[in-house]
Amino acid sequence: MKNIFIRPNKENLTSFVTIGSFLVFISFIDVLANTFLNLNFTSFLPSKLSYFAPLILGTIGLYLIRIEFSGNKLLDRINTNFNSSNLNAILSLIVIFTLIKYIPPILNWFFFDANFAGNTKEDCTGSGACWVFVKVWFNRFVYGMYPDSEQWRINSAFILLFALVGASFFVPAKLKKYFLIFLIFVYPIIGLKLISGGEFGLKYVETGAWGGLSLTFIVSAFALILCFPVGMFLALGRRSSLPAIRYTSIGFIELWRGVPLITVLFMSAVMFPMFLPDGTYVDKLIRVLIAITLFEAAYMAEVIRGGLQALPKGQYEAAKSLGMGYWRMHFLIILPQALKLVIPGIANTFLALVKDTPLIFVVGLLELAGMVNLAKTNPKWLGMAMEGYVFAGLVFWVICYAMSRYSQNLEKKLSTER
Amino acid sequence: MNLKNLKLNLSNKNKDLIPQVLTVLLLILVVIYFTINAQSNMGNRGISFGFGFLSQESSFDITFSLIDYDGSHSYARAFLVGLLNTILVSAIGIFFATILGVTVGIGRLSQNYLIAKAAECYVEIFRNIPLILQIFFWYFAALRALPLTVDSINFYDISFLNVKGWYVPRFIWTNFSIFFYSIILAIILIIFLTKYARKQRDEFGKQLPILYISFGLLIVLPLLTFLFGGVSLSFEIPELEQLSKTVYVYKGGVSIIPELISLALALSMYTATFIAENVRAGILGVNKGQKEAAASIGLTKGQILKLVVMPQALRIIIPPTTNQYLNLTKNSSLAAAIAYPDIVLVFAGTALMQTGRAIEIISITMLTYLSLSLSISVFMNWYNKKMAIKEK
Numbered sequence: 001m002k003n004i005f006i007r008p009n010k011e012n013l014t015s016f017v018t019i020g021s022f023l024v025f026i027s028f029i030d031v032l033a034n035t036f037l038n039l040n041f042t043s044f045l046p047s048k049l050s051y052f053a054p055l056i057l058g059t060i061g062l063y064l065i066r067i068e069f070s071g072n073k074l075l076d077r078i079n080t081n082f083n084s085s086n087l088n089a090i091l092s093l094i095v096i097f098t099l100i101k102y103i104p105p106i107l108n109w110f111f112f113d114a115n116f117a118g119n120t121k122e123d124c125t126g127s128g129a130c131w132v133f134v135k136v137w138f139n140r141f142v143y144g145m146y147p148d149s150e151q152w153r154i155n156s157a158f159i160l161l162f163a164l165v166g167a168s169f170f171v172p173a174k175l176k177k178y179f180l181i182f183l184i185f186v187y188p189i190i191g192l193k194l195i196s197g198g199e200f201g202l203k204y205v206e207t208g209a210w211g212g213l214s215l216t217f218i219v220s221a222f223a224l225i226l227c228f229p230v231g232m233f234l235a236l237g238r239r240s241s242l243p244a245i246r247y248t249s250i251g252f253i254e255l256w257r258g259v260p261l262i263t264v265l266f267m268s269a270v271m272f273p274m275f276l277p278d279g280t281y282v283d284k285l286i287r288v289l290i291a292i293t294l295f296e297a298a299y300m301a302e303v304i305r306g307g308l309q310a311l312p313k314g315q316y317e318a319a320k321s322l323g324m325g326y327w328r329m330h331f332l333i334i335l336p337q338a339l340k341l342v343i344p345g346i347a348n349t350f351l352a353l354v355k356d357t358p359l360i361f362v363v364g365l366l367e368l369a370g371m372v373n374l375a376k377t378n379p380k381w382l383g384m385a386m387e388g389y390v391f392a393g394l395v396f397w398v399i400c401y402a403m404s405r406y407s408q409n410l411e412k413k414l415s416t417e418r
Numbered sequence: 419m420n421l422k423n424l425k426l427n428l429s430n431k432n433k434d435l436i437p438q439v440l441t442v443l444l445l446i447l448v449v450i451y452f453t454i455n456a457q458s459n460m461g462n463r464g465i466s467f468g469f470g471f472l473s474q475e476s477s478f479d480i481t482f483s484l485i486d487y488d489g490s491h492s493y494a495r496a497f498l499v500g501l502l503n504t505i506l507v508s509a510i511g512i513f514f515a516t517i518l519g520v521t522v523g524i525g526r527l528s529q530n531y532l533i534a535k536a537a538e539c540y541v542e543i544f545r546n547i548p549l550i551l552q553i554f555f556w557y558f559a560a561l562r563a564l565p566l567t568v569d570s571i572n573f574y575d576i577s578f579l580n581v582k583g584w585y586v587p588r589f590i591w592t593n594f595s596i597f598f599y600s601i602i603l604a605i606i607l608i609i610f611l612t613k614y615a616r617k618q619r620d621e622f623g624k625q626l627p628i629l630y631i632s633f634g635l636l637i638v639l640p641l642l643t644f645l646f647g648g649v650s651l652s653f654e655i656p657e658l659e660q661l662s663k664t665v666y667v668y669k670g671g672v673s674i675i676p677e678l679i680s681l682a683l684a685l686s687m688y689t690a691t692f693i694a695e696n697v698r699a700g701i702l703g704v705n706k707g708q709k710e711a712a713a714s715i716g717l718t719k720g721q722i723l724k725l726v727v728m729p730q731a732l733r734i735i736i737p738p739t740t741n742q743y744l745n746l747t748k749n750s751s752l753a754a755a756i757a758y759p760d761i762v763l764v765f766a767g768t769a770l771m772q773t774g775r776a777i778e779i780i781s782i783t784m785l786t787y788l789s790l791s792l793s794i795s796v797f798m799n800w801y802n803k804k805m806a807i808k809e810k
Contacts, residue, residue, distance in 0.1 A: 081531040088530045095532040244438035248445065258788035260748035263780065266766050270776040274459045275452040355548040362754065369551050376558065386559040393547045393555065400546035 023061030144211015231300025256298035307338030347407030500764035519693025556680035700735035
């Protein structure tokens, strides 16, 4: 039974490796020729067998070169990383062949056959993507329906924000507190006034015209700043020893966490106005911001509660024995430690928040994804859905990936400190 | 001195009472304020609060329904249709997300560099793109690129995929109930068998091959109903029919609408990334010493996985994964964006537009989701308590 299969061994290393790598080489040539030259060397075989021929040949080849401790460094590395068993060999081959087969068409669509020049749909003559669409609509994708002549206001609001955040690293430690307060409480008002206008000689731009990527940023930034304190108080409330406050917090948190965001937004759109005195009008954007803030605050509260629970009881007792009251104990001793523990969770909540912003389309606000939806239904640009969504997906991916990487780094940095 | 103490005591008591009373008062005031406003608003519009509208005729159509429905049915029935559609897409999504997630999660731990990297790429790509964008992509970009009805993609002449949807054979059962009961009977037998086998193991140290016996039971019993119980199964295969010179449709079979396909696809691919991370964390979370200890008392590889690693890994995996299932169910409400008739679109969308009863309809919708998540979290708490390590 044992002799039916040839066992590759060290004695005949050269011959096994020669035959094995030759078989693997042939299988690669077959796949490459198939993809790029449209040739099928194995067409004499039945169709199913011809399809799987490279896989079978490659597997046999990899089986033959699977020699443990061969002494050859390259061979050993290949064997441990790609070829440790028959199953692994097949899986490796499938992954490589799939990449060879599908990466070139995707690259072609993306770059080589794509159209970059021109201003209309008719300029897209190649078979690849029509990036002209994104180029022409780029302004709308970033600023929405915001008037072209006023767009410097959005730019300057964001530049101011980045400048302030950048400057906060260089501010002396004593002033940092005030700086932070300015950033959290004063800046949002300045930024909002700058973008909405209506005062200081700036033209009023209604929120319905806001849109695109800048709206994504505005909504996420505001909800992010606002949901943090709300979530913190909810978390403290849920752990409070006072039953009325505890049950109110629990009820509030579980209510928001139990329903999808889209129903909350529906509620802010159609149900909330019913609860206000007749004739009062709260701006759509404000309503959406409140809804998203409350929704994310409930999630934030649960994350922070996790941090509070993880702290040893001794910290509370030590703070109390120093004669600290409830608020001093929490703000000076407990929260700084608890928040540090749950930074990954907080980052995840922020990430979820950014990914949730496209949902505001249900109330008619169009951020990036919504603008793509609008642009692709433009009669002059029909059939551009793929390009639009790929572009929007790439933008969101870059933002979210950067955020998640940053939070992972932060987590690592803090974990070494402890 | 005495007086000061008294004052301190009093203030302590007040300290507990005042914030609570204030909270309750504030809540009551807000509720009263909202109620008064709502009443006057509804009065202005000439509607009164109530759920009577649920029994009225809905007079709108729904494109996809699991139960009998047309415009002559009531709003309550429309709600039921939406709820069933939500449950359907969630169940499909959960099923595929679990399979994909477990595969990818195990793949990320593979020694094979290529597999590990491919799994990592998958997770990083699909986790960081908003779900709604993925749904849009599948629905408006990918599935729209499918061929027209005439030249559908053909799967072995029984199933056809085209831009209008996916047409699969319909199962036609006779005496389905007998078949169904036989499966239930098999499951009950398996439960008893497992208990019996555990007793045997505890008392006599014998291991029964439960897995094989259970599989055998699950296959043999239903098969017997085919032979002796009068159960039979036939298929209705969709067929291409020409309506006019250029219009073709598929008749017969079951048609799965593209909305359902893209929604289920996006939901399962998105949620799978999170499940994959849970699975990875769970397997990594099992101490290496556990495996070594198990090997040293002579358990086989399969036994180690089944008896030592999996029970501990599952304890870590299941709670966050249930959370993901819940998220998937809630995320299925994004169906409204591509007009898949789920509960949000049918009820909070169409029905609300027609009746204008914002408060009642939004409350019912939110309560539905709320009761769903609360019941799952109650179950989870029970499960966690049951599974928690009992230290002696």
